[in-house]
Amino acid sequence: MHNKRTVQLMNDDKEYIWHPFTQMKDYAAADNIIIERGEGVYLIDTDGNRYIDGVSSLWTNLFGHNNAKITGAIKAQLDRIAHSTLLGLANVPATTLAKKLVEIAPKGLKRVFYSDNGSTAVEISLKMSYLYHMHRGDTVRTKFIALRNSYHGDTLGAVSVGGIELFHSLFKPLLADVVFAPSPYCYRCELSLEPDSCGMRCADALEELAKRHHGETAALIIEPIVQGAGGIITAPDGYLRRVREICTKYGILMIADEVAVGFGRTGRMFGCDNEGVTPDIMAVAKGLSGGYLPMAATLTTDAVYDAFLGEYSEYKTLFHGHTFTGNQLGASAAVATLEIFKEERVLERLQPKIELLTSLLEGFKEHPCVGDVRQRGFIAAIELVRDKAAKERFAPADRIGHKVIQRAAGQGLIIRPLSDVIVIMPPYIITGGELTRMMEIISESINHVLR
Numbered sequence: 001m002h003n004k005r006t007v008q009l010m011n012d013d014k015e016y017i018w019h020p021f022t023q024m025k026d027y028a029a030a031d032n033i034i035i036e037r038g039e040g041v042y043l044i045d046t047d048g049n050r051y052i053d054g055v056s057s058l059w060t061n062l063f064g065h066n067n068a069k070i071t072g073a074i075k076a077q078l079d080r081i082a083h084s085t086l087l088g089l090a091n092v093p094a095t096t097l098a099k100k101l102v103e104i105a106p107k108g109l110k111r112v113f114y115s116d117n118g119s120t121a122v123e124i125s126l127k128m129s130y131l132y133h134m135h136r137g138d139t140v141r142t143k144f145i146a147l148r149n150s151y152h153g154d155t156l157g158a159v160s161v162g163g164i165e166l167f168h169s170l171f172k173p174l175l176a177d178v179v180f181a182p183s184p185y186c187y188r189c190e191l192s193l194e195p196d197s198c199g200m201r202c203a204d205a206l207e208e209l210a211k212r213h214h215g216e217t218a219a220l221i222i223e224p225i226v227q228g229a230g231g232i233i234t235a236p237d238g239y240l241r242r243v244r245e246i247c248t249k250y251g252i253l254m255i256a257d258e259v260a261v262g263f264g265r266t267g268r269m270f271g272c273d274n275e276g277v278t279p280d281i282m283a284v285a286k287g288l289s290g291g292y293l294p295m296a297a298t299l300t301t302d303a304v305y306d307a308f309l310g311e312y313s314e315y316k317t318l319f320h321g322h323t324f325t326g327n328q329l330g331a332s333a334a335v336a337t338l339e340i341f342k343e344e345r346v347l348e349r350l351q352p353k354i355e356l357l358t359s360l361l362e363g364f365k366e367h368p369c370v371g372d373v374r375q376r377g378f379i380a381a382i383e384l385v386r387d388k389a390a391k392e393r394f395a396p397a398d399r400i401g402h403k404v405i406q407r408a409a410g411q412g413l414i415i416r417p418l419s420d421v422i423v424i425m426p427p428y429i430i431t432g433g434e435l436t437r438m439m440e441i442i443s444e445s446i447n448h449v450l451r
């Protein structure tokens with residue numbers, strides 16, 4: 001039973017809001033949750049029900065809701081100023097943040113270009129790489145290389161380099177020229193090989209593409225270590241290093257889209273750190289502000305930055321910017337977030353939780369409908385299948401993943417699936433007990449739906 005206010009809000013929500021990635025016909029018929037407050041790892045709805053935030057509010061929240069340090073920093077900033085433009089003006093928190101970002105970024109990334117979400121950080125990466133070649137007199141590099149199953153956001157440039165049929169194919173007539181390489185998806189290898197004996201043929205295939213197209217390619221874009229929205233697809237060890245080598249060998253800029261994996265998700269500060277890789281350009285968002293405010297950045301090297309320097313009349317200026325680029329509130333949340341990483345030794349203290357997650361996932365592997373269990377650091381996924389031996393998927397219309405998360409919500413856990421892949425990505429402050437409870441709810445929900 002909902003209270004009167006909840007009923008009114010539910011009706012108004014259905015009447016006025018068009019929700020993202022949502023079939024509104026289904027949404028209009030459903031009993032939807034309206035979030036009112038957050039407390040640590042919990043989301044609290046307008047009826048007072050509490051839910052574990054098992055997807056960190058779409059992979060953003062690191063240190064829980066209503067974190068005293070982050071909210072304190074935002075409130076203190078609000079008393080000074082909320083926003084002034086970064087076009088031709090500097091501001092205090094954006095400057096402090098840029099310096100801190102460069103300190104922790106893979107060595108060699110030295111310049112920070114701000115924006116306000118992951119898609120725009122990617123969009124800027126693509127434009128930067130294209131113009132880098134252009135300004136150096138190489139005017140034919142108009143293509144990009146991306147991976148199948150990749151997701152880089154929803155603006156048209158980002159969609160161009162997206163490799164998920166369901167999300168991206170309808171937009172094809174509107175998109176840039178992109179060549180797609182195999183996804184390093186060992187469980188469903190596109191090349192029909194086995195991980196133990198394949199010799200990473202998918203990387204060879206990528207190299208063949210780079211060899212064929214490098215003269216006309218500006219950049220290769222990759223989600224390091226984990227392809228997120230494509231299904232939490234974990235790349236084999238050494239794959240990312242190999243990508244770096246290929247880009248260097250063929251003079252293609254490497255763009256690392258760290259929007260999902262950056263800020264500790266893989267157990268290291270950045271996905272690239274797992275393999276000692278410095279990309280030429282790196283996009284970050286989501287966890288940058290601890291999940292509090294829309295804030296994003298594109299980092300790059302001196303080599304890329306320098307290509308844009310010249311007399312004004314040469315028009316090498318990067319003609320790109322957003323109204324809220326470098327916003328003070330977002331930047332102050334991000335500064336507080338990075339301070340927490342340092343002061344609270346977050347990555348070190350996350351390791352036992354990563355190990356606990358590994359052991360909790362063990363229990364799922366024998367389930368007859370669990371085809372694959374994947375984990376890198378504090379990201380994990382359970383891929384549900386109809387036939388384990390044949391790796392046969394459920395029919396999309398069965399909406400198994402959706403049913404599992406609905407059941408979980410009824411038990412006090414908010415998660416979101418990627419088709420029939422159940423994603424596990426809680427805030428870092430989750431306790432061992434809460435993580436255990438979360439995995440129990442997922443187990444119960446899978447069993448309930450597939451009983």
Ligand SMILES: Cc1ncc(COP(=O)(O)O)c(C=O)c1O
Binds near residue numbers: 119122259260
């Ligand atoms: C790897 C990656 N890149 C880019 C984006 C787009 O970010 P945003 O939704 O903030 O535009 C996402 C979002 O999930 C992502 O996972």
